[in-house]
Amino acid sequence: MKFEEKHEDNGSLVGWSQPYPGEKHHTNGKPAANGKAEVCVKRETNGKHDVHRKSLNMYTWQEIQRHNQEADQWLVINRKVYDVTSWADRHPGGRRVLNHYAGEDATDAFRAMHLDLDIVKLFLKSLLIGELAPGEPSQERNKNPHLVEDFQELRRTLEAMNMFDASLGFFFLHLAQILILEVLAWLILCYFGSGWPATIFISFLLTISQAQSSFLQHDTGHLSIFKKSKWNHLMHKFVMCHLKGLSANWWNYRHFQHHVKPNIYPKDPDIDMGPLFLLGDSQPVK
Ligand code: HEM
Structure with missing residues (x-):
């Protein structure tokens, strides 16, 4: 697929297919035969257009799900594929939360955890390696798309009701x-x-x-x-x-993980109480 995006020097990101409010996204073009997408990035500096071309690969979920290890982790945000392997240690939110989404769609957790998307987008650009191939669903195939859509609808409703604006x-x-x-x-x-x-x-x-x-x-x-x-x-x-x-850092370290993977064992540390409460041989297994 060939598409073109306006990329102004304020750091807006490459290839944001479902823009959040206030973001612009322009695409036009056709799929490339070799499964790659060619992105044309226009930078506007002092009124001049500086055009860069960059190839984007197309990936299936089968391929993405192979990169689910700490030493090799990709994740998907808004259908864009990011390789966070070498950057994970520098993630301000910690290595763990990224690793919990290795090989998965992280769109909603990503949206929930970042207050200032303008800062985050500055980092995204360099991690982008491709996008989901046309025909691939936006989430892993084992996720229920209706639940995901319901969740996103709920978020939109709450935003419209200003429920995220604290008094x-x-x-x-x-x-x-x-x-x-x-x-x-x-x-x-x-x-x-x-x-x-x-x-x-x-x-x-x-x-x-x-x-x-x-x-x-x-x-x-x-x-x-x-x-x-x-x-x-x-x-x-x-x-x-x-x-x-x-310790505030200790609490954040645990609680961010709890909310990015609530009640999912062993990713959510809040339910990992085995050493304290589970006795004998059968309780830990249950
Ligand atoms: C590759 C994609 C990502 C990039 C480039 C990125 C970048 C960042 C940046 C720049 C911050 C600091 C924000 C600030 O100080 O305002 C941050 C914080 C954070 N991120 Fe990410 N992030 C990514 C993916 C994720 C994902 C998928 C999750 C959750 C699963 C996540 C969870 C967090 C958390 C919990 C924080 C801490 C929030 C804070 O302390 O302000 N991030 N991230």
């Missing part, structure tokens, strides 16, 4: 409530000492504040409060590390 006022009050309870506990300790009644009352206040901090750290860890991931990370570190005394 900063709500989260500000949530944080204020936690801080007030913490300060109150310290003040009670200062003024009333560490007798039993004061200690029990302080425990009550701190239990509420710690429980509320858990909810807040979860939302910040999900990067769901601010539009920029760095602000979410900063607040996550404050709540998780300073208020709760736990």
Whole structure:
């Protein structure tokens, strides 16, 4: 297939077949006989067109699914095939989440995990190696396409309802409530000492504040409060590390994996509780 894309110097990506809102995609052309697609990339610099040509291979799912190892991992996003083998160690979201999708379609997980697609697209360009051959489904053949379509429809509906736009006022009050309870506990300790009644009352206040901090750290860890991931990370570190005394990175490392492969053993670390809870020979097998 030969197609042509406008590729402006702001880093927009090559070959984005199902553009997200705000992205432009122009294609025209016919399949090439050798199973390769020729991409014509136009860069606009100071009003001049600098045209690069780059060959894109066509792949079947059978071929893509062979590249499902750490030492050889490809994944598919919006029908484009990316070889992430040598880049996986540099992925800001960690090597593991990429490897969980090696040899698979990662479109929805990719969409869910990146707040700022403009940053991400800068990296995508160099990893692109081809696209799904015409006639190949957009997901692996063993995935139920109706479920995938339902999920994408749900996401579109929630986006249209602005359900991903967090209310900063709500989260500000949530944080204020936690801080007030913490300060109150310290003040009670200062003024009333560490007798039993004061200690029990302080425990009550701190239990509420710690429980509320858990909810807040979860939302910040999900990067769901601010539009920029760095602000979410900063607040996550404050709540998780300073208020709760736990590692924000440890939580993200596990929780991102949990959400990219929820309840899928052994990829989801949250259900990998074997060493703690499974006893004997038959329980682990079940
Ligand atoms: C080859 C495709 C991919 C590229 C080029 C890419 C690139 C990036 C970049 C640049 C960031 C940093 C974003 C920021 O700081 O705002 C990031 C973060 C992340 N990515 Fe990817 N990514 C890819 C695929 C995936 C996939 C398939 C998943 C999930 C299965 C994933 C999960 C994550 C997660 C969990 C983060 C951490 C989010 C954060 O801390 O801000 N990525 N990725």
